[in-house]
Amino acid sequence: MSEIISISVEALDLPLAEPFEISLGTQHEASNVLVTVETADGTTGYGEGSPLPPVTGETQTTAIEAARSMATIVKGRLTSNYRSVIQDVRQTFPKTPSATFAVETAILDAYCREREMPLSELFGSTPRLVETDMTIPILPRSEAAERAASAANVGYEHLKIKTGNDVSEDVERVSAIHDAVPDAALKIDANQGWTPKETTWFADRVANRGIHLELIEQPVPATDVTGLADTCRRVDVPIAADETVFTPQDAMRVVSENAADIINVKLGKSGPLATADIIAIAQGADTDLMIGCMLESAIGIHTSAHIVAGTDAFSYVDLDGNRLLENDTIPIRDGPIHEITGPGHGVTPEL
Structure with a gap:
């Protein structure tokens, strides 16, 4: 002490x-x-x-x-x-x-x-390997397909595709990525860029092309909880709330209003202790969980990975922020696997 x-x-x-x-x-x-x-x-x-x-x-x-x-x-x-x-x-x-x-x-x-x-023990379990997806940013469709293929070549089986600027172009980009990596599991993140109507149109067009989506994340503005709930009712693809949920109180509102099928928890929004509270709320409401990140180095990313290992609560893991950096704060291996250690989060930055 x-x-x-x-x-x-x-x-x-x-x-x-x-x-x-x-x-x-x-x-x-x-x-x-x-x-x-x-x-x-x-x-x-x-x-x-x-x-x-x-x-x-x-x-x-x-x-x-x-x-x-x-x-x-x-x-x-x-x-x-x-x-x-x-x-x-x-x-x-x-x-x-x-x-x-x-x-x-x-x-x-x-x-x-x-x-x-290790930090994971504070949340219930010993460290383990944690697998993440890879995010494909908004790019011209050919470049997006190339980026997706490169990710698949180094072992990424799950991809998250950024959308939300032009819904018609978003459909074409998702289709190009699916054609390039047909076996990859695809998630969509609109970052608040659509309306409920646009989200429905997008989901219908993608489904008509035979493309399965794991989820659509935060399609509407963060403050529009009513619109998020409306989207859930309209769309067969599971809808995830991201920017709508920062606090446990936000999570309570989402589950009480049936506004999302999934809550995307980010330590950069909530911190580790409140994240544990949000996990409890979601599990009590039988709402699925995803963990995401910001553009953090291994310090923040490994902290989140310890929460994944400690709680075993997440169906979807989006912890690729440090994979997008030119250089991380510690040497890391390329690929989808985070190898976390202790004590603590196990990262002593080399700056």
Whole structure:
């Protein structure tokens, strides 16, 4: 049992291997936040957040400022009291999910490292291999098909296709990808780019071409829970709520209004502890679960993979953020498998 004696916050700029376009815009680098906490016994814990203004409402600058302000709450507190410390941080800074995710992860990482236990054990189980999908961004259909084939060649059996700009072109892109990799399992992510009517039109056209989809993620704006529920009623493909759900309270609304078949949980929106609460809500409502990510390095991605291993709650795993980086914070193998270790999340960044 040791107290936190220091917390440092810095920018973590990670160029992408290729531009990454979704309906909300195009990114060329991940402008992330790295948080490091040190305890009185010399243990260091690391956390990362990946702010994206259209989703988290933060820039890198505002996330750094918020994380630094959290030091007044964190310093001098015992890591063994992590739940109350994190609750105080989140109640004081309710609108900074990336910053709070970074601070929360660093605290939990330090707590587990002090005890020489992997983070997954804090959530119920030992580490295991975790398989992710690969995301295909919005690209011309021929380039998208080539990207999908390249992913399949290195072992990816599950692909997530970004859509949401032009629904007719989205149909053609999905068809081109299906033709290139007919055995791949396909998920669709519109990132709030469609209406319920457009989603129905898209799903019908894709089905008419004999293409099976695992799910369609967040087709309508995040605030339009009624529209999300309407889409669920209209479309046979399972509908996943993503940006609609940040908190356990959001999850309660989605399940009570039958607004989604699947909840996509992201630690970058909710943090590890609230994610556990959302899992419990979804399981109680017999709602399926997916775990997603932002453009995080191995620090954030392996933290999420530990939650997957610890809870065994997720039917769909979308943890490919670090696979899109030009260089990660640690050496990694290409391919769909995350090999996670401990103690903590097991990542000591090489910066």
